[in-house]
Amino acid sequence: MSLYEIAFSGQVVTGAAPELVRANLAKLFQADAQRIALLFSGRRIVIKSNLDAAAAEKYRAAMERAGARAEVIELQVEIEEVELAPPPPAAEPAPAAAPGRLQVAPRDEYMAAFSDVDAPDFGIAPLGADLQDAHGEPQAPQVDLSQFSLAPVGSDMGQAKPAPAAPPPDTSHLKLQQ
Numbered sequence: 001m002s003l004y005e006i007a008f009s010g011q012v013v014t015g016a017a018p019e020l021v022r023a024n025l026a027k028l029f030q031a032d033a034q035r036i037a038l039l040f041s042g043r044r045i046v047i048k049s050n051l052d053a054a055a056a057e058k059y060r061a062a063m064e065r066a067g068a069r070a071e072v073i074e075l076q077v078e079i080e081e082v083e084l085a086p087p088p089p090a091a092e093p094a095p096a097a098a099p100g101r102l103q104v105a106p107r108d109e110y111m112a113a114f115s116d117v118d119a120p121d122f123g124i125a126p127l128g129a130d131l132q133d134a135h136g137e138p139q140a141p142q143v144d145l146s147q148f149s150l151a152p153v154g155s156d157m158g159q160a161k162p163a164p165a166a167p168p169p170d171t172s173h174l175k176l177q178q
Contacts, residue, residue, distance in 0.1 A: 002053065003049075004072055004074055004075060005046050005056075005072075006048045006070050006071070006072060007045065007070065007073060008039055008044075008047055008063065008068060008069075008071070009044040009071070010039065010040045010041065010042050010043075012068060012069060013067050020067060021066060021067035022036050024065075025039060025068055028063070028066050047059065047063075050075070059072075084109045084110070087109045
């Protein structure tokens with residue numbers, strides 16, 4: 001699939017008024033005057049990149065209706081070639097797996113990289129088996145309560161006693177005058 005980019009370098013469609021094209025592009029891109037001035041600076045500006053052919057044509061047509069001449073350029077995408085490692089020779093006997101370990105045979109070149117993986121051989125539990133390790137019943141903590149005793153019913157439990165009322169103030173030195 002080819003990818004395209006849309007670029008604009010300030011060219012207007014023949015017969016279009018530049019100020020009207022600026023206003024149309026400002027409305028189309030919802031851009032302020034500073035960004036529109038940058039579009040008309042004469043430099044080539046990439047508007048959108050990595051578009052498929054249909055989307056690139058939509059952008060070009062919309063800009064042409066606004067009065068601007070846009071360039072549609074096909075991008076040259078370089079695909080990096082990766083060489084896979086050759087599979088191990090089939091004539092060599094596979095090393096013996098350690099007891100309790102699973103020996104993995106590669107199915108293709110990609111999986112050949114995992115041929116020397118030493119994986120534990122996990123079994124499958126029977127249907128309905130409990131997979132969690134068994135735990136004993138929880139033990140109650142050993143707490144020494146010998147220093148505590150019970151008070152008889154209705155006894156004072158040691159609540160704080162209210163402070164005694166303060167003595168009334170001495171008013172013997174006061175006199176009433178008429």
